[in-house]
Amino acid sequence: MRAWQQKGRTTSTRPIHSFETGDIEYSPHWHDEIEVVYVMQGRQRVGLNQDSYTLGEGDLFLIHSGQVHHYAPLPEGSRVFIIQYGLTLYDELAEKVRVRIVAQPHIPKPRQGEDGKLYMRLLKPVLELYQESLQQDQECPLAVKASIYELMKIVYRDVPHQVYSGYEQTRHRTKLERLQHVFDYVEAHYANELKLNQLAAVSNMSVYHFSRFFKEATGMTVGRYITSYRVTEADRLLQLTDVPVTEIAYRCGFRSIPTFNRVFKQLRGCSPSAVRKINLS
Template sequence: MTRGFSLHWHELVEIVYVLGGEMHIALEGQDYTAHKGDIIIINSGLVHGYSSTGPGSDNSFFIIQFGLELFDQAHIDLRNRVFQRLVLGKLSFSRNSEGNEIHHRLADSIFTMNQEFCERKEGFHLAIKARLYDMALTLLRDVPARQVSDSELIRRKMRNQVLDKIFSFIHENFNHDIRLEEAAEAVHLSKFYFSRFFKSQTGQTFHSYLSRVRISHAEELLADTDIPVTELAYQSGFASIKTFNRQFRTITGTSPSRYRAGER
């Protein structure tokens, strides 16, 4: 996997197990690197995204998403928590038997759920739900977390609504010559406040995020079509092939021609 997932958020809890390679994780304005065997915990409502660590990084992973309503009354316990250790590193637990046990229990549940889903034996839905309960209990009891107040949850929801509008504007217009002022106007903010808000919430500037969205689109065209590089550069929103080539190499670590040839 070389193409990633641009910044987004959802109400679901997301747990990622890295099967191979490395991956960058952008989470609430912070950057992390996950390696083979690591487990990433994404709380409900947090802004996050994934990308490759560079050319030749053959990433593969499981992604498990579930809604908190699955746990009936206990969903409040999970909703009001923000886990302090978001990347559970397999290697970092080599000298920590307690941490290693937490990682082992979560990993065992993840692989059991995948096996149940693939085999689809009678009652596999129930088996998967049982493993999700096991994982939720491990997270609640053994992974350090802080409680989130109702007022913080409300502020997060309001922030996410603004970010939704910004992300939608960018993804609907990235192939045009859009300016920061236009994006700010779309969400009724001054360009100065917009710049500070976007950087603080995503860890990226508006222009760097816009470039990543454009390059991600170009990656899809390079991998899935035979469109000439010059044409797909313009279709992805770049005004010149020189700018496209420079930004493509900066973000992916390789050239468009090599990417198309499979050197990713």
């Protein structure tokens, strides 16, 4: 999967995709689908553009088409249910939806005494879709469509939005194209030494402007993104292969084993050796 653009799991014949997962971690990416996140248990951190949100149990989060976002786990862990649906479901309204951005993406579970009407209206079809996802082979396509259309209606009509102007839409697409070049370069060269001036050159920007651009677009520094990408690749190799830990460290761009162990533990909460032992058991 390309780092810069997550290939949505929806298709023209199946424009809806949902799944349950835990402790989700995903580097900055974007896709054309609208994404709805429901935290079933624990807490989950979500980055949206330059902003970071900590979602609590019961919270909902809305990610619009084309928005750069990432996920980071928290120590207490989480279980989340994610729904993705394509803009094609909106038919003739699709282009209008494309330029409407959710003004307040985080919709927390209301506390006692708070107005929770919008939250409860959104939660109902989300829970219906979750229950249908548990049916597996007995899932009813008609029930899924009914719930997703109810969810779409509420998101379109009742959730506060901001509207992109034509200029803002063009500027946004240009930003995504620039990110494409940078993410592609990191994906191809993460095993080697990566310097800031190299990535700035890839994006055809000065080091100063590139650093600001990247942080504003993704919510993290270039260095943190590279480190996160390397650790994610190392984690994947630890779980899916029997390649020695030392070799994995060097394959993923770390030039020192102590540094690899320290950084991995900072981001994953355990050592690379512990991940390998869990996988072997």
